[in-house]
Amino acid sequence: MATGRDVAQLAGTSTAVVSYVFNNGPRNVSDETRAKVLAAAEKLNYRPNALARALSFGRTASVGLIVPDIANPFFGELARALEDAAIARGDLLLIGDSALDEDREAQIISAFVDRRVDSVVMVSIREHPDFSAFTQAGIPVVALHPVDRGSAASSITIDYEEAARAAAEHLVSHGYDSIALLNGPYDSVGAGQHRRGFAAAVDRAGTPIRTIEVNSATSRADAAARALDWLARPDRPRAVTCATDEQAYGVLHAAHRLGLRVPHDLAVMGFDGTGHSAFAVPALSTVRQPIPRIAERAVGLLAEADGDPVHEVLGYELELRESCGCGDRGE
Amino acid sequence: MATGRDVAQLAGTSTAVVSYVFNNGPRNVSDETRAKVLAAAEKLNYRPNALARALSFGRTASVGLIVPDIANPFFGELARALEDAAIARGDLLLIGDSALDEDREAQIISAFVDRRVDSVVMVSIREHPDFSAFTQAGIPVVALHPVDRGSAASSITIDYEEAARAAAEHLVSHGYDSIALLNGPYDSVGAGQHRRGFAAAVDRAGTPIRTIEVNSATSRADAAARALDWLARPDRPRAVTCATDEQAYGVLHAAHRLGLRVPHDLAVMGFDGTGHSAFAVPALSTVRQPIPRIAERAVGLLAEADGDPVHEVLGYELELRESCGCGDRGE
DNA sequence: CTGAAAGCGCTTACAG
DNA sequence: CTGAAAGCGCTTACAG
Incomplete structure (x- = not known):
């Protein structure tokens, strides 16, 4: 590919001027020279090498995203929203999928540090994520889940406990007298919040x-396998509230296999609220996380990062559809 | 962050030696010196700057992936499989989501060229994708869809026409006397292949x-909206074969809203066959694309790329489940 | 307004 | 086996 020197040569000027033209500064360039440079660049199909640029400029114009499972539509929607926000700022989003594997997560962290991404948005799969690789490199991080006190990372989340309570409370309001919580792995941070929210709703009933x-892993397959077993019992619950939509889809599938009608025989509530939830069979009631807002705040917060971690809590919304017993299938 | 010079200084040697140690070559380093370098690097938490490395080495150790819609699980699974393949080779996968937007696709292409990715895997949303930006930069590309003759890009695909025929033929074998094809946008390349395959199956019946x-866009929302309208008519078909699983999910949802039972009232066949299809309600019969194999071949082919485009056709598999009338819900 | 030169942090022939 | 130096392709003070 053509370099700035090729362009400078063809335009009869110096590489400094080529740079001034392509960056609109920091020095002025006469209209005449500018035109020559642009013409030469056009002719040679010149594109500044972003690596060289980043090396001397000290900024790569890229933000890294690490998600546990890119095949989970929640993270898919999140990635899309973040890419929108990043591109609007002229940055490129690099997506790393840790595939629910801690080693893979660590590999991606290293790759991002080595490539000097300017900032990172992270959904870790670890109980106590280690942000030190980023902080040592001076790369600001925002986690999209609660972080330990004193952590160097910022965080943007909804209030999971409160949202879980609202979801369960809604099932209570339907009058269901036995309700199950299909939670994530017992010891995970997230599970604790869902558990407490659920318990609060039941207490207040x-x-x-x-x-x-x-408990099940956050996947349709595992949730379905568990549900298949447990919904077959005579003492099966009248309603289930799930920690994620993925698990709810597994329950919907298992219920169908067992010949249970949703919501008639079993009411189901999801959690996350991606666009897909509206097209489940039946349409899934769920807690909607404000993905576009999360993405926008994350990118904004990273852009203004001054070193001090910031913690923001955003609102959620209860999305009531057929699966919990609200509405009918026709609407 | 610490640089190679910091390490060299602390170890009492030169940056050349630091490089030799971290790259295991191209020159030998005495065990003693190596140990000193490693100790210094450890102490300073040194990580070679990948940008500088790439700039001088001429290789970025990264492969770019461009997909139309990262929230579509098919592309999610593909991204994951490609990341596995890339990481196994020591490369990083950069994922770009064109969000079904041609301008966005062009932006991502530029960003990848500017960052000098070593190679690109692409699923374009354009009828006639323009690979020139990559070829001018000497970046090999493999498309995961058929490409124009004479195109500089390689391709890896299944035989869509043949697979579409097999799917439709299977519905014919059930004895359904009226079958609809829910295809993508009428003029797209993909639509032509599905149309021809479908027609061949019907002809041979x-x-x-x-x-x-x-026709509908490749999304649950659009497919559901179309199906809601068209399945409500008295002359609705007995079976539907879809161009993608996404569209099939939309049909499943619409059928439910209309009170139609699948497969009793309406048989449904999908196309793509991601893991999610097994957990639809009911389980979706579909054509499975060999995603792991596609990913592995794509990365392999790019690694050996010698300039001449290669075109490979891989096998597909018919995955027969409840939605087409095969099996029962219990299995 | 413009050019020659140093520097970003690496790698790698070139000498020793 | 090791070091001093040039080069990858940019950006930006520094002079003019």
């Missing part, structure tokens, strides 16, 4: 409610 | 079959 917590 | 082609 006027009537006694039979409850049970079941 | 021993009995007359009533057919209709309906």
Whole structure:
């Protein structure tokens, strides 16, 4: 490919001027010279090498995103929203999929540090994520989940406990007398929040409610396998609230296989609220996370990062559809 | 961050030696010196700057992926498989989501060229993708869809026409006498292949079959909206074969809203066959593309790229489940 | 307004 | 086996 020197040569000027033209500064260039440079660049199909640029400029114009599972539509939507936000600022989003593997996560972190991304948005799969590689490199990080106190990373989240409570409370309001919580792995941070929110809703119910917590990985396959087993029992619950939509889809599938009708025999509530949830069979009631807002705030916060971590809590919305017993299939 | 010079200084040697140590070559380093360098690097938490490395080495150790819609699980699975293949070779996968927008696709192409990715895997949203930016930069490209004759890009695909025929033929074998093709946008290349495959299956059927082609965008929302309208009519088809699983999910949802039971009232066949298809309600019969194999071949082919485009056709598999009338929900 | 030169942090022939 | 130096392709003070 043509370099700045090729362009300078053809235009009869210096590489400094070529740079001034392509960056609109920091020095002025006469209209005449500018035109010559542009013409030469056009002719040679010149594109400044972003690597060389980043090396001397000290900024790569890229933000890294690390997600646990890019095949999960929640992260797909998140990636898209972040890419929109990043591109609007002239940055490129680099997406790393840790594939629910801690080693893979570590590899991606190293790759991002080595490539000197300017900032990072992260959804870690670890209980206590280690942000030190980024902080040592001076790369600001925003996590999209709660972080430990004193952590160097910022965070943007909804109030999971509160949202989980709202979801369960809604099922209570339908009058269901036995409700299950299909939670993530028992010891995960997220599971604790869903558990506490669920318990609060049950506590506040006027009537006694039979409850049970079941755990599965955050995947349709695992959730379906667990549900298939547990919904077949005579004492199966009347309703289930799930920690993620992915798990809810697994429950919907399992219920169908068992001949249980949703919501008639089993009410189901999801959590995350991606666009796909509206097209489930039946349409899935869920808690919607404000993905566009999360993305916009994350990118904005990273752009203004001054070293001090910031923690923001955004609102969620209850999306009531057929699966919990609200509305009918026709609407 | 610490640089190679910092390490050299602390180890009492030169940057050349630091480089030799970290690259295991091209020159030998005495064990003693190596140990000193490693200790200094450890102490300073040194990580070679990948930008500088790429600039002088002429290789970025990164492959770019451009997909139309990262929220579509097919591309999610593809991205994951490619990342596996790339990481196994020590490369980083950069994922760009063109969000079904031609301008966005062009932006990503420029960003990849500017960053000098070593190679590119691309699923374009354009009828006649323009690979010139890559070829001018000497970056080999493999498209995961058929490409124009004489194109500089390689391609790896299944035989879509043949696969579409097999899917439709399977519905014919069930004895359904009216079958619809829910295809992508009428003029797209893909649509032509599905159309021809579908027509071939119908032609070969021993009995007359009533057919209709309906078009929608490749999204659940659009497919559901179309299906809601068209499945409500009295002359609705007995079976539908779709150009993508996404569209099939939309049909499943619409059928449910209309009170039609699948497969009893309407048989449905998808196309793509991601892991999610097994957990649809009901489980979706579909054509499975060999994603892991596609990814592995793509990365392999790019690694050996010698300039001449290569075109490979891989096998597909018919995945028969409940939605077409095969098997029962219990299995 | 413009050019020659130093520097970003690496790699790698070239000498020793 | 090791070091001093040139070069990858940019940007930006520094002089003019």
